[in-house]
Amino acid sequence: MLILKPKLAQYEEGIGQDPTGDPIKLITDPESLLDPKGILSCFRNVEEESRSENIEENIDRKRTINLGEFSSPVIRLPAISRRSNNMASLQKWQGYVIKVLNEALLVRLIDLTHKGPDEEAEIPIEEISQDDRGLIRPGAIFYWNIGYLDSYNGQRTRISVIRFQRLPAWSKEEIDAAEREAERLQQIIGWK
Amino acid sequence: MRPNEKLSDSNKSSVGNRIYLPPEQDEIELSLFGPGYGESVLLHIGANQWIIVDSCIDPTSESPAPLSYLRKINIDPSVAVKQIIATHWHDDHVRGLAVILKECKSAEFVCSVAQTSKEFLTLVSAYGTRPMMESTGINEFYEIIKLQQTRNVIQKSQFIPPKFAIADRCLWQYEINYGEQNIPGAIYALSPSDASVLIAQMGIAKLIPQVGETKRRVPSLLPNHAAVVLLFKIGEDSILLGSDLEETGQAETGWMAIISSGTRPEGKASFFKIPHHGSVTAENPHIWSLMLKPQPISALTPFAAGKVFLPTNDDVDRICNNTDQAFSTGVPKHPKAKSRPKMVEKQIKEMGLKLRPVYCSPGQVRVRGRYINDRINWIVQLLGDAIPLREMYN
Numbered sequence: 001m002l003i004l005k006p007k008l009a010q011y012e013e014g015i016g017q018d019p020t021g022d023p024i025k026l027i028t029d030p031e032s033l034l035d036p037k038g039i040l041s042c043f044r045n046v047e048e049e050s051r052s053e054n055i056e057e058n059i060d061r062k063r064t065i066n067l068g069e070f071s072s073p074v075i076r077l078p079a080i081s082r083r084s085n086n087m088a089s090l091q092k093w094q095g096y097v098i099k100v101l102n103e104a105l106l107v108r109l110i111d112l113t114h115k116g117p118d119e120e121a122e123i124p125i126e127e128i129s130q131d132d133r134g135l136i137r138p139g140a141i142f143y144w145n146i147g148y149l150d151s152y153n154g155q156r157t158r159i160s161v162i163r164f165q166r167l168p169a170w171s172k173e174e175i176d177a178a179e180r181e182a183e184r185l186q187q188i189i190g191w192k
Numbered sequence: 193m194r195p196n197e198k199l200s201d202s203n204k205s206s207v208g209n210r211i212y213l214p215p216e217q218d219e220i221e222l223s224l225f226g227p228g229y230g231e232s233v234l235l236h237i238g239a240n241q242w243i244i245v246d247s248c249i250d251p252t253s254e255s256p257a258p259l260s261y262l263r264k265i266n267i268d269p270s271v272a273v274k275q276i277i278a279t280h281w282h283d284d285h286v287r288g289l290a291v292i293l294k295e296c297k298s299a300e301f302v303c304s305v306a307q308t309s310k311e312f313l314t315l316v317s318a319y320g321t322r323p324m325m326e327s328t329g330i331n332e333f334y335e336i337i338k339l340q341q342t343r344n345v346i347q348k349s350q351f352i353p354p355k356f357a358i359a360d361r362c363l364w365q366y367e368i369n370y371g372e373q374n375i376p377g378a379i380y381a382l383s384p385s386d387a388s389v390l391i392a393q394m395g396i397a398k399l400i401p402q403v404g405e406t407k408r409r410v411p412s413l414l415p416n417h418a419a420v421v422l423l424f425k426i427g428e429d430s431i432l433l434g435s436d437l438e439e440t441g442q443a444e445t446g447w448m449a450i451i452s453s454g455t456r457p458e459g460k461a462s463f464f465k466i467p468h469h470g471s472v473t474a475e476n477p478h479i480w481s482l483m484l485k486p487q488p489i490s491a492l493t494p495f496a497a498g499k500v501f502l503p504t505n506d507d508v509d510r511i512c513n514n515t516d517q518a519f520s521t522g523v524p525k526h527p528k529a530k531s532r533p534k535m536v537e538k539q540i541k542e543m544g545l546k547l548r549p550v551y552c553s554p555g556q557v558r559v560r561g562r563y564i565n566d567r568i569n570w571i572v573q574l575l576g577d578a579i580p581l582r583e584m585y586n
Binding site: 090115116118119138148158174178185186 | 229251254308310313314315316317318321322337340341344345354400401402403404405406407408409410497498527530532533535536538539540543544545546547548549550551
């Protein structure tokens with residue numbers, strides 16, 4: 001259960017004190033009890049609460065609920081944070097597998113961040129996620145990204161992400177169309 | 193300038209623009225460019241008529257090296273280039289060829305007969321319309337075919353039909369005034385043999401995607417059986433361009449099929465573009481004894497990918513045992529690694545990886561000469577990183 005720690009309680013001074021002296025207060029809107037996520041959805045991360053500058057505005061002093069021996073304002077807490085992890089890319093390549101070696105992939109890399117000559121590298125297979133290993137074969141296309149991961153809680157980590165492209169399978173329509181186009185080209189090229 | 197003179201930067205400045213003067217009307221010139229992205233031969237057969245074989249992209253300028261060079265010597269490619277020949281469809285030989293064809297409006301396009309089959313065109317139609325990766329040989333051919341199609345349909349009056357190359361086919365016959373004499377010239381394809389074409393077509397058919405197969409970049413067809421070897425005949429002399437054709441050990445395919453052909457044009461060449469970067473896989477001693485004059489001027493482009501470096505020290509020894517006049521457009525080495533932000537470098541290092549740029553600026557082996565007394569008196573000039581072959585590992 002997420003809890004509101006004393007930092008929040010200080011905003012409730014004058015409204016009422018928990019007679020037990022316990023800094024934990026369960027203050028909620030009754031409607032939230034119908035929330036399928038339960039009462040937890042009314043609480044925010046402690047660190048987020050401590051950063052909230054306008055928490056006073058969230059206190060609805062007209063609506064109160066009796067939680068035992070004292071009355072307390074209902075605090076309509078802001079929606080749960082939708083903040084997610086963000087990646088700041090420093091370098092991006094498109095690559096393809098030239099050859100599958102014993103424990104590595106010989107790959108050709110095309111720099112998508114800065115122009116310049118293509119590069120080659122041997123990437124150890126252990127750098128490829130288990131999910132993507134089934135996609136490894138000559139000609140398979142992947143993207144390689146190096147950058148910073150900014151997590152929702154403010155942590156910054158340097159990361160490398162290699163993801164193989166999940167291209168759809170060839171359909172009969174596509175292959176039939178290619179054969180028709182080949183016949184058309186043979187007619188139209190105008191070989192001597 | 194002395195024969196076989198290496199042009200240093202100071203030489204270049206002292207002779208001013210001399211190295212960028214075009215050849216005389218009666219002067220034959222051949223330039224081999226590499227190892228940018230690919231290799232290319234540019235040939236002046238005389239009378240301001242030029243032929244481009246394959247393409248080589250300069251990674252710095254990102255434009256085809258033969259076009260850049262023609263502009264430097266004040267030649268208009270749209271008028272002067274008469275034929276463009278694609279010896280095979282590997283990425284490192286055709287990248288930039290569509291741009292060349294677009295600019296060279298007076299040029300006829302020639303490619304291996306293996307690239308005219310329905311299987312190849314199906315492959316081009318399947319992958320060319322859905323580029324999954326930039327700059328594949330297939331995409332390049334798709335662009336070429338689209339350009340030919342547009343010229344055939346919309347610019348009918350300017351359309352020059354393409355031609356295919358197969359063993360012992362004459363691709364062009366001409367007569368050029370060299371000094372006081374009119375000399376007959378001809379361009380012959382010496383490969384692919386019939387058997388090589390069949391093998392190549394079967395290989396291409398296997399690359400056509402199947403229903404349900406996951407899409408990917410089209411892989412290269414290896415080994416290369418269908419490459420076009422060219423013989424340029426100028427009077428009694430000739431030039432042999434070995435493309436990337438390999439030796440297969442069988443009489444019907446590869447170099448042995450050329451050597452044993454009863455319909456191959458006669459004559460021995462005084463210039464040889466060594467096939468497949470000097471690799472032993474393209475070596476057949478009969479080439480030197482039956483198809484080349486003694487001590488022919490020979491040139492190659494080096495190759496460096498992964499841990500493969502061509503020519504090897506042994507290759508250099510073997511070639512130099514056959515001729516004292518062998519040259520390379522550069523040294524087979526990985527160019528200096530690209531510089532990147534510190535954090536990127538750190539991450540790459542922590543992963544234990546080493547990124548190697550694949551291509552560097554191309555060097556140029558240039559030979560010029562006049563046809564006198566039944567042979568061309570070649571003068572060799574080495575531009576950029578080009579070196580005599582025997583100096584490669586010294």
